[in-house]
Amino acid sequence: MEFQPFSQGVHPNTSEPAMEPMASESSVPKGTAFADLLLQGPEPPGLWNDLTGIFRKAFCCRGADKHFTLSVYVMSVLQGLFPILDWWKSYNLKFFRSDLMAGLTLASLSIPQSIGYATLARLDPQYGLYTSVVPPLVYAVTGTSKEIAIGPVAIVSLLLSSMIQKIVDPAVDPTYYRKMVFTVTFLTGVFQCAFGLFRLGYLVDFLSHAAIVGFMGGAAIVIGLQQLKGLLGLSHFTNRTDVISVTKAVWISVHETWHPDNVFIGCSFFMFILAMRFIGRKYKKLFWISAIAPVLSVALSTLFVYATSADKHGVKIIQKVNSGINASSVKQIDLKGDYVAECAKIALICAVIALTEAVAVGRSFSAINGYRLDGNKEMVAMGFMNIAGSLSSCYVATGSFSRTAVNFAAGCKTAVSNIIMAATVMVALELLTKLLYYTPVSILASIILSALPGLINVQEVCFLWKVDKMDFLTCMGSFLGVLFGSVEIGLSVALGVSFAKIVIQSIRSQVEILGRLQGTDIFCSINQYPVVQQTPTVLTIRIETSFLCFINASSIKEKIIGWVTDKREAFRSVILDMSNVVNMDTSGLSALEELYKELACLGIQMAMARPGWQVTHKMKLARLIDEVGERWFFLTVGEAVEACLTMKAANALECC
Incomplete structure (x- = not known):
């Protein structure tokens, strides 16, 4: 059965998007109005707030409020420091x-x-x-x-x-x-x-x-x-x-x-x-x-x-x-x-x-x-x-x-x-x-x-080999380092291999092309779920990393550009599902800005779905949201796809 996109912007008798005049601001699907929740929310807590929060949790008892008396508060703190004061009552x-x-x-x-x-x-x-x-x-x-x-x-x-x-x-x-x-x-x-x-x-x-x-x-x-x-x-x-x-x-x-x-x-x-x-x-x-x-x-x-x-x-x-x-x-x-x-x-x-x-x-x-x-x-x-x-x-x-x-x-x-x-x-x-x-x-x-x-767990080593080869290398590096070097060497090797694993995972281009599960508003990886279907003229991509940073930003951008240039005539919109991206640094911001400009040069509109709180705030400060356009930010991938199928570019974007 052939997959049918959302009804808006689709001819009733075909599965192809209807060739309508350029949509104005008022023609944006009503679902995208919810993007205001995304773009007009409060500022996320900053570094100072996080640090003071750590101190508050460390020195203030849980459940304490302004109605606590000093004696109750002190007793609560003492019970936190000395749990024996709590369980001794029932001994x-x-x-x-x-x-x-x-x-x-x-x-x-x-x-x-x-x-x-x-x-x-x-x-x-x-x-x-x-x-x-x-x-x-x-x-x-x-x-x-x-x-x-x-x-x-x-x-x-x-x-x-x-x-x-x-x-x-x-x-x-x-x-x-x-x-x-x-x-x-x-x-x-x-x-x-x-x-x-x-x-x-x-x-x-x-x-x-x-x-x-x-x-x-x-x-x-x-x-x-x-x-x-x-x-x-x-x-x-x-x-x-x-x-x-x-x-x-x-x-x-x-x-x-x-x-x-x-x-x-x-x-x-x-x-x-x-x-x-x-x-x-x-x-x-x-x-x-x-x-x-x-x-x-x-x-x-x-x-x-x-x-x-x-x-x-x-x-x-x-x-x-x-x-x-x-x-x-x-x-x-x-x-x-x-x-x-x-x-x-x-x-x-x-x-x-x-x-x-x-x-x-x-x-x-x-x-x-x-x-x-x-x-x-x-x-x-x-x-x-x-x-x-x-x-x-x-x-x-x-x-x-x-x-x-x-x-x-x-x-x-x-x-x-x-x-x-x-x-x-x-x-x-x-x-x-x-x-x-x-x-x-x-x-x-x-x-x-x-x-x-009891300290030598051969069964666990076999399990590591079976499930995760990098974890097995970490284990053996630590083992051999202690055995043939010293305790410090063993720990250093273990930490080195562990951090190398993190770096390798971060450097790898963690992006997936998404398709829609027929009859639903669910978007999944086309590699993991072959039954899903891609939306015509729209390339939907999910960025898998939680931190878009200097280690992975460039490779992710290059991979997306590579997919687009391979089938340049097939796409008119690129949607980035950023629901997994919790934070980014300035390199990540630069990569997104460069990606937007390169896509614009190719006449392709970029949209973003559900970026994280910190990500949205940083894009505001960097004026990336103003550059891309507020109407191209959405709470869900479904809303973004619907908007891309409904609206077409009014004028050809100027090449850089």
Whole structure:
């Protein structure tokens, strides 16, 4: 069936547009009168309005109005900063029982993991335990997630040690190394608070999902290779993190001196932990077995070393772990030193990585329990807890996926489980640290190794290859950069590939020729929907990009001109569907103006349908609307097509 255009301007017995005299202003279809809504609307909010809006959202509570009293307003702000003031009202004994069991189970996993992650961060064991005390307590009163478990994690521990030791070697100057760790932790908290208070959470998204998958996988392998030092009982090891340097160091050390007893202890308990985890996953009611496996491994291995005096036969042990809860580290934060800029760079990377992991973990479990996690409040909470942690001998803490899964499986109801865990770790710091003297280093290596498989997501890598090859390249670039270079190289490659993807997508001419679905006022791409039909003498084009700018404006203009010149005699009007164009820069304005003039030289009228608010305002300021003519701006593509079929140019347009 042949497609019939709108009735106006079409001969009743044919599908060709009727050859009528030039339409005057009064003959414009009445539908185009609605264009006044488009051209005479208010000015869009400017940059200053956007900035002040960010501040208002940051410091004013939602739902506040002029009828609020000061006390109500203050309480609302406090509830926004401290969510515990809101949910504490409904807390009961039943919830406490669940949180108590979850907290104790969580502590049994956190204590050995925290000690292991501290060694990964090149810090003394007690600093890992410190990090499992203050940050969880602060998060419990400021965070919005019910399930997330706070403490040190492997990725952040690796980030700190790999980047800070390039500035100062912890083996040469451990005191200054700790100062830099606390300074980085403080600045990390400041960055995280800023992200949340000023609604800058989108900055975290600069690290795409694909980049994070590759980074996590590469970091997991690097962390695993680093644990060979403890597993083999080596005294000397490389400070570099790339796979070649680590493999070379292991090869040299193995040929010189290593102690098989360390390997036996580490591998035996590594298999034990994996077996307990398998049982816990297979039998959901026995989840607690996998949770207590690490602390049980520490206890049994320590008892074995003490009973057999294995430390005198080559088995490396932790030796002294300082007792007592967190000491103040306020004076160790150095914001005036020579390396403040380097500390800020490291802190920014740690802030983004820690937030990415924490928000992803929190949202995963909040979706399961059917409540919404406020990402900006989470960032503020993470920032507060790291600032407080930096003042109390803690290093960067964030949400751990493995411990959060244990917390969830243990039946936690609120963030009180973090308080229970922190209290249990405090008791351990006061009473149990002397018992850790004979704990073998290899058992800490096995605990860290047992936590790494969850960081390598092969299934997701296969999915990326299947769905999006550019995302796969981002993933592999991040993975290989971390594995064969360093953490910074891996992140840089991931960001580089991600931005290259954005640039390539922007440069590509994102335009589609549209046709009308017969019998409707719906216009679709002729390539995607072959059944649609083009309107005779009218070339309808949709610009797909949301930002018409210097990157893509010229290529889009050239592609449109190319289509017109190929079939110059076939078109008398060109309609630009700009409903997808949210904004443009001066290059975009220039491209539209040049397009209008070139079409005019060819005797072709240009019309625009539904340009965005910012786009319309900028075209007004640039007087492009006056140049094209207000009557050639429409709210819908249908109105534009109807007008083009009705009106013909009165006089031949002068060529440029």
